[in-house]
Amino acid sequence: MLKNLTVEAKYEKAEVEKNILEKMTETMSNDMKTPLDVVQQSMSLLVNAEKDARNLAMMKMVQNANIMMMCIVNDYLDYTMLKKSEFRARTEAFQVRPVMKTVLEIFKLQSEAKRIKFAVNFHSSVPKNLQMDKQRLLQVLRNYVGNALKYTREGKIGIQINYNWASAWLEVEVWDTGVGIRADNIPNLFKPFT
Numbered sequence: 001m002l003k004n005l006t007v008e009a010k011y012e013k014a015e016v017e018k019n020i021l022e023k024m025t026e027t028m029s030n031d032m033k034t035p036l037d038v039v040q041q042s043m044s045l046l047v048n049a050e051k052d053a054r055n056l057a058m059m060k061m062v063q064n065a066n067i068m069m070m071c072i073v074n075d076y077l078d079y080t081m082l083k084k085s086e087f088r089a090r091t092e093a094f095q096v097r098p099v100m101k102t103v104l105e106i107f108k109l110q111s112e113a114k115r116i117k118f119a120v121n122f123h124s125s126v127p128k129n130l131q132m133d134k135q136r137l138l139q140v141l142r143n144y145v146g147n148a149l150k151y152t153r154e155g156k157i158g159i160q161i162n163y164n165w166a167s168a169w170l171e172v173e174v175w176d177t178g179v180g181i182r183a184d185n186i187p188n189l190f191k192p193f194t
Contacts, residue, residue, distance in 0.1 A: 026080045036070045064105045071138055078135075089133040096130055096137070096161065096170065097122065103141045107149050116152055118145075123162040130163075130170065137170070144174040152178035 043063040050056045081087040104111075104118055111118060141159075148157045155177025162171040181189070 022080065022083075026077065032073050033070065036066060036073065039066045040070070060105060061108065064102050067102060067138075068106050068142060071135060071142065074135055075139060090135060091131055092134055093129050093131050094134050095128060096126060099134065099138055100141060100159070100161065103138065103145055106142070107145055110149055111157075114149070114152070115154065116149065117156040119156055119158045121158070121160050123160070125163040125165065126161055126170070127163060132170065140172060144172060148174050148176040148178065151180075152176040 040063065043059060043066060047056065047059050047063060050059055078087055100120060100122075104120070145157065145159065157174065157176045160171075160173040160175075162173075163169070164171055
């Protein structure tokens with residue numbers, strides 16, 4: 001009986017600690033959004049005022065890196081909402097090409113350092129404006145391009161973007177000249193990391 005009470009008390013303590021940690025992390029993530037928003041607004045003002053091409057390029061990289069940092073914070077907040085069954089997709093109208101350009105600019109320094117070229121092709125089926133969750137698209141493109149760049153030592157990375165009108169799906173295909181995936185690792189692609 002005493003052993004069962006001890007185990008139960010340890011379990012309850014672990015649950016309380018887990019809940020406190022989750023709440024603290026969620027609060028911290030929300031608190032991070034304010035300074036990131038300030039950086040974004042400040043960088044937008046600087047970018048609009050800058051005339052020097054080199055400085056402008058560096059400012060845009062900082063601005064895009066800040067966008068990606070905001071996406072990571074938002075991804076975590078979305079995860080906490082999913083755990084509470086409160087997640088809602090944020091559908092908005094936007095253009096896909098500038099989103100792709102932002103992703104490529106994020107990885108510009110890494111790709112230049114490795115001398116890897118990006119080859120992006122938008123099929124004529126892709127409409128100018130789409131109505132979807134822009135952050136999810138940014139997340140998918142960031143992960144695909146980031147992984148391709150991570151495992152490619154030389155050559156190039158190709159990105160093909162199509163729109164399937166029958167299913168109303170945006171289709172993104174990424175290929176690279178990297179090391180590839182061994183056949184025995186393919187079943188593990190969508191399993192969580194341990």
